[in-house]
Amino acid sequence: MLANKVVMITGVGSGLGRALSAAFAAEGSRVIGIARREESLRETAALIESDAFSGHVADVASFDEIAAVVARYERIDIAFNNAAVYPRISFLDESSADWARAIDVNVNGVANVCKALLPGMIANGYGRIYNVGSFADVAPIADSAAYSASKGAVRALTKAIAADLRGGDADIEVHEWVPGHLKTQMSGFTGIEPEVAAAWGVQLAAVEHARTPNCIFENDREWLPPKGLKQRVLDKLRALLRFGRDGPVR
Secondary structure, eight states: OOOTTTEEEEOOSHHHHHHHHHHHTTTEOOOOOSOOOHHHHHHHHHHHHHEEEEEEOOOOOHHHHHHHHHHTTOOOEEEOOOOOOOOOOTTTTTTTTHHHHIIIIIIIIIHHHHHHHHHHHHHHHHEEEEEOSSSSSOOOOOHHHHHHHHHHHHHHHHHHHHHHTOOOOOEEEEEEEOOBBBGGGGGGOOSSSHHHHHHHHHHHSSOOOSSSSSSEEEEEEEEEEOOHHHHHHHHHHHHHHHHHHHOOOO
């Protein structure tokens, strides 16, 4: 499924982005890596040691820079929106410029990549986009206002893009992927090794179709939100109706 696929990954200068680049290159994919710094990009390329990897210096917060990279390729099949920043600072102490930069990278960066890629994916009839998310918005901790707010926005944005694509003829899926707490600079180097999460990303991208064109993946499987009281009652009523019609379920 992944041999000869063209995969764009943002934030490849370290951590998960670097691990994803190496994992997809090992699967025979052509990898387009995007990072902000030339030095870190070269380090990733040296680690992979393969012509399958092409690195580009670009800022995801700039649509023009991302569009210029996309325009260099006839097709891009799969994308991982991984680039993000995590300013660990109280909302009260954070400058408006730092807040705006975090939202620009974490939210607008995802939108820019999707906006640059989707016309080509629709024209080619195929595309898979995985926006790297987090459950940080569910129960934010101190000093995480910009990151938590941005990840909540990414979840809403992902659903909205999928809704706009619904009903089209092209085979395109847009998902949020929550790989979990990773052992990277962003987490203070605690948590899951990025290589483990990268293997999950490869596994997800190798599946021909998800159960729905838009869902949340956690680690290597689809995440199903807990059912509310109303849904649990409806499920119980349906089960009772089936029991009355068909007898005990064996």
